[in-house]
Amino acid sequence: MAKQIEMDVAPREVFGKKTKSLRRQGLIPGNIGGHKADSVAIQFEAKVFKRLQHENRAGSIYALNLPGKGAETVLVHHVEHNTVSGEIQHVDFSRVSMDEQVSIKVPLHFVGESPALKDTKGTLLHMDALEVQCRASDILPAIEVDLSPLKTLDDTIYARDIKLPKGFKLVGDPEESVAKVAPPKVELPEAEAAEAAAEAAPAAESESTASE
Template sequence: MQETGTINAEIRERISRGINRRLRRDGFIPAVVYGKGIDPIPITVKRTELKGILTRFGRSAIYNLNITGQEPWTVIVKEIQNHPVTEEITHADFQRISLTEKIKIEVPIKIIGRELVESKRLLVIQQLDDLTVRCLPTEVPKSIDVDVTAMEDGDVVTVADLKIPEGVEVEDDPEQIVISIIEAKEHAVEEEGTEESAESAETAVGEKEQAGS
């Protein structure tokens, strides 16, 4: 089982966009916790505390949620919303869970050996960042590691190729490509071709505009 972190929270007594904006200015994140047998509860958490604990334990970890005046709950992070420009956390969803019931959760895919492969003038293209799995909370892996050190140009890794811990069920398509290896020059040619196509399209549009004027 992963190491468990603790998130401290307080009930949000009042809910409105204006209040949420004020909370964010004051260093807090509006959030909600929901789960089987309970109504959604609006809460607030400190931004610095939430960012720090997510950095330390990760999005797929199991957390103890301490809401002031209540018994601690076991939760997972169901969703994090970020500002489109600053990427600061703007909202968080937590789901209350039971340690004896399976949950559906996304686990990050971690690449091992990228630097070695890229030193051979190859590019590691990651097409799937997270794997959707179902398992008991005590069996959620911190990450799914993929060792690419022995891979060569043209090699691919699919979901079916991943090493999955016992007790963990994968919900993604087994034929989904996770990682592919290509030569760096092929990637450069593709980008150059894309730029040339864009330039040709712009030229064609310009010629049409001149002809119509």
């Protein structure tokens, strides 16, 4: 069964622009919603939430302990960040029952050795997570992807190629590329690079003159 992460939260009585005062105190405003029940405004310690997010995978199930109301089993629905500082501004949590079907992005863990990657010294291009549907109680920390089928630069591992556990269903395009090897970048010798730059300069100057 999927592990539940416990976190203490408190009722929130500050809303709108006034939530800035909460963030100055090291608190994050949030809401618990879903399951056709009333939304609950909450607040919680920023440093605790950041630590739990760092220690646990995306898609983890939280048990939010609200004084006088017991624990709410939830998933993180959306985390809003400040576009400049990157600091967390607000978090929306969605209620979830352990036996219900949920769509969630599960991190990918790449195993095995790709002959194409080894032989060409290219770059592995890959997705970080795969969206699947499963019971909340069955959520995995990661899904393994074997890289050994990537034998040449022409080979690609698609979403449909991933072996999902029983009870899991792929969400999204089965033809989406999950992993492939890109050829290594070719660096020109200094003399050739200088020659190419010299040839490009007159062309660029000509275009600039024409535009004037």
